[in-house]
Amino acid sequence: MSSADAQHQLLDEPFVEAAHKVYNKKVDGQFRRIKWGIQFATLAIYYFLPFVRWHRGPDAPSQAVLVDFPHRRFYFFFIEIWPQEVYYVTGLLILAALILFLMNAVAGRIWCGYMCPQTVWTDFYMTAERWIEGDARDRMKLDEGPWTAGKIRKKLAKHFVWILIAWWTGGAWVLYFGDAPTLVYDLATFQPGVGQAYLWIGILTFTTYVFAGVMREKLCLHACPWPRIQAALTDEYALNVTYRRDRGEPRMSLKQATAARAANLPSGDCVDCGQCVAVCPTGVDIRKGAQLGCIQCGLCIDACDGVMEKIHRPTRLIAYDTEMNLKRRACGEEPIYKTFRVRTVFYAALILAIGGFMSITLATRGDMYMNVLHDRNPLTVRLKDGGARNGYTIRFANKKPETRRFVIDASGLAGAQTEVVGVAPDSKGKVVIEVGPDQTREARVLLSTRGAASSKGQAPVLFTATDAETGASVVVKDVFIWP
Amino acid sequence: MTTMSDDTFDKGKARIDPVSGVPTTGHEWDGIEELNTPLPRWWVWTFWLTVIWGVGYTIAYPAWPTAGGGTQGLFAWNSRTQVASEVADLQTTRGPVLDKIKAAPLDMIESDPQLLAAARMVGKVAFATNCASCHGAGGQGARGYANLNDDDWIWGGKLADIRQTIEHGVRWDADKATHASAMPAFGRDGVLTPEQISIVADHVRTYAETPDSDAPTPEGEKLYAENCAACHGVEGKGNPEMGAPALYDQVWLYGSDKPSVVARIVNGGGAVMPAWKDRLDDTTIKALAVYVHSLGGGQ
Numbered sequence A: 001m002s003s004a005d006a007q008h009q010l011l012d013e014p015f016v017e018a019a020h021k022v023y024n025k026k027v028d029g030q031f032r033r034i035k036w037g038i039q040f041a042t043l044a045i046y047y048f049l050p051f052v053r054w055h056r057g058p059d060a061p062s063q064a065v066l067v068d069f070p071h072r073r074f075y076f077f078f079i080e081i082w083p084q085e086v087y088y089v090t091g092l093l094i095l096a097a098l099i100l101f102l103m104n105a106v107a108g109r110i111w112c113g114y115m116c117p118q119t120v121w122t123d124f125y126m127t128a129e130r131w132i133e134g135d136a137r138d139r140m141k142l143d144e145g146p147w148t149a150g151k152i153r154k155k156l157a158k159h160f161v162w163i164l165i166a167w168w169t170g171g172a173w174v175l176y177f178g179d180a181p182t183l184v185y186d187l188a189t190f191q192p193g194v195g196q197a198y199l200w201i202g203i204l205t206f207t208t209y210v211f212a213g214v215m216r217e218k219l220c221l222h223a224c225p226w227p228r229i230q231a232a233l234t235d236e237y238a239l240n241v242t243y244r245r246d247r248g249e250p251r252m253s254l255k256q257a258t259a260a261r262a263a264n265l266p267s268g269d270c271v272d273c274g275q276c277v278a279v280c281p282t283g284v285d286i287r288k289g290a291q292l293g294c295i296q297c298g299l300c301i302d303a304c305d306g307v308m309e310k311i312h313r314p315t316r317l318i319a320y321d322t323e324m325n326l327k328r329r330a331c332g333e334e335p336i337y338k339t340f341r342v343r344t345v346f347y348a349a350l351i352l353a354i355g356g357f358m359s360i361t362l363a364t365r366g367d368m369y370m371n372v373l374h375d376r377n378p379l380t381v382r383l384k385d386g387g388a389r390n391g392y393t394i395r396f397a398n399k400k401p402e403t404r405r406f407v408i409d410a411s412g413l414a415g416a417q418t419e420v421v422g423v424a425p426d427s428k429g430k431v432v433i434e435v436g437p438d439q440t441r442e443a444r445v446l447l448s449t450r451g452a453a454s455s456k457g458q459a460p461v462l463f464t465a466t467d468a469e470t471g472a473s474v475v476v477k478d479v480f481i482w483p
Numbered sequence B: 001m002t003t004m005s006d007d008t009f010d011k012g013k014a015r016i017d018p019v020s021g022v023p024t025t026g027h028e029w030d031g032i033e034e035l036n037t038p039l040p041r042w043w044v045w046t047f048w049l050t051v052i053w054g055v056g057y058t059i060a061y062p063a064w065p066t067a068g069g070g071t072q073g074l075f076a077w078n079s080r081t082q083v084a085s086e087v088a089d090l091q092t093t094r095g096p097v098l099d100k101i102k103a104a105p106l107d108m109i110e111s112d113p114q115l116l117a118a119a120r121m122v123g124k125v126a127f128a129t130n131c132a133s134c135h136g137a138g139g140q141g142a143r144g145y146a147n148l149n150d151d152d153w154i155w156g157g158k159l160a161d162i163r164q165t166i167e168h169g170v171r172w173d174a175d176k177a178t179h180a181s182a183m184p185a186f187g188r189d190g191v192l193t194p195e196q197i198s199i200v201a202d203h204v205r206t207y208a209e210t211p212d213s214d215a216p217t218p219e220g221e222k223l224y225a226e227n228c229a230a231c232h233g234v235e236g237k238g239n240p241e242m243g244a245p246a247l248y249d250q251v252w253l254y255g256s257d258k259p260s261v262v263a264r265i266v267n268g269g270g271a272v273m274p275a276w277k278d279r280l281d282d283t284t285i286k287a288l289a290v291y292v293h294s295l296g297g298g299q
Ligand code: SF4
Pocket: A241, A276, A279, A280, A281, A282, A283, A284, A285, A286, A293, A294, A295, A296, A297, A298, A299, A300, A301
């Protein structure tokens, strides 16, 4: 082909395919049932989780999952996260990314096909649409037909149900940020002080309606970065929804195929019925090979299996298979499946390591906390007798539901004198700080060494806070600096 | 436009471009034709929506200048009333704590953790706004501006002293209760000769045992006793009543090297700090005193 021809061919194909509406057909089968299961579970969790109660005593909220912004706490069943511990959230995000990578290495974009909220809600919306407007043919006819009273009624009903779902979605979201039953009551009775919740419900209702109702697969194709990223992360061993063209081609009608087989001529199993395309929620023709639009939902497998059963051919003409196996079959080799590869084992090991580390630190973290901040300005101060003084801001946290007394001590600096502003030492010369239940307290601590030129440079200091009753303690290292 | 041939230039008669399949506008320059690619419909819609939104916005909110000062908008909203209401909101949330600070005796504030935290917070902001330009962001001072983190307090470092100094300032003529005393200019006023000044400077530096100081001399001792001891005390112990700094210690506001000490004796005088009681309310001054006291623990 000359370069001019190539250029022509390029110009024949549109750079960007014109947007077209996808009328996907209903389908039933193994993967559709898995999808129903996951969809039901994820939606149920999302909508009802805020109502799960978890008793934590009189001073803490009894909601199992709660993001408590006013008090800066995050509750997740038995776990309580303080602002000082947000790195757990970071850890969770890293874990989520790694799990996504692992899923991708094993089976391509199955996250997209089964669990992505965009997919789950779009499917929810499509179900509602099918229920009101009928299956693909009916919907197509309805859209092409004139605006009759019946059409208007159906359209209105559909959008009403959609907005209802969207509103419920936005409503469930705000319940994660306040006591759910109280919030529902306050929202329903227009109590003052929940204006922000209304705003968020409004925003999320709107976005859900637009994303799941209007944009649907357009979002996956044009807005979501994951297809692009995953394309760079995948390899030829990853399972992907694959049309086994070695078995399917050359495609021809059932009649032609029977004739060809009788005449010992090449014939494929694909009867070109187009069912795989008809059921695809993103309008992809999987027989063209792996492509950006495919979200690996497996619905085309279900559709094609149905066809194969009817014409008495083996199922799984379309299946979760690998690029590698397509090539191997073309050369007459046996297919191989390699789930355990450097990539997958590496991701799994990382997930285990990070997850394990987080669990251990979560399980062993203390119920008290100390954060030491050395004064930046000035770093150090010269005293009258030539000694030096350093200032520190120390924050203590008491995570127990009762008031506790911490004995504060600085060690590692010979002859240094410790003062806590506003706290006089007790009769034994100990500095004791009282911190209320489930609270933090900030103290300003001054450390002074006496005598001229006692030292130079800097030296490590250890701050210790010891629970006066239980003897539990935390130690934090910092430095003392001389002028 | 000279090469434009008549047969291709046919305004108003658009044709289909054979390569791209897109209609042309009928414009052609030097053989280059313009394709008719209209803006996408969603774009045009968005544009008109923003226009409509914009018009609505100028009706809803203050926008158009008029002879009387401008339209008020449908909601009578403007940023000034918003600021005022936010300040009022702040007063209601802060009010109770501020009232407590106002009512509590100065010494009691520090022993109540909650009041101490609140006072330090209020004081810190007031310090950054009013004091930091001279005393530094952390109160670390500079030459001529006292370091508030150390234990050397020229006018006294107890809570009450600090409050007094903040209220009335130092050598602030407009305030009668200000700290007024100043060091005489021994050199400029001709009280001491340059030679005597040099001797007394050397002598003063021995008190603090500055690294390069010599042993005290009888002559220096005599000059010091006659001229300086009245304010700075025997052996330079200082006197906070008069704001006479201690000379025996290691903290020197104007430097401890000989030229600096000589300059002080020659010129006398002293730093000036404004009286804040006319600019800050009593609660803020109390909070400031507590904050400054907490920086270095005072005395
Ligand atoms: S091609 Fe098949 S697997 Fe891919 S999105 Fe369409 S139906 Fe789902």
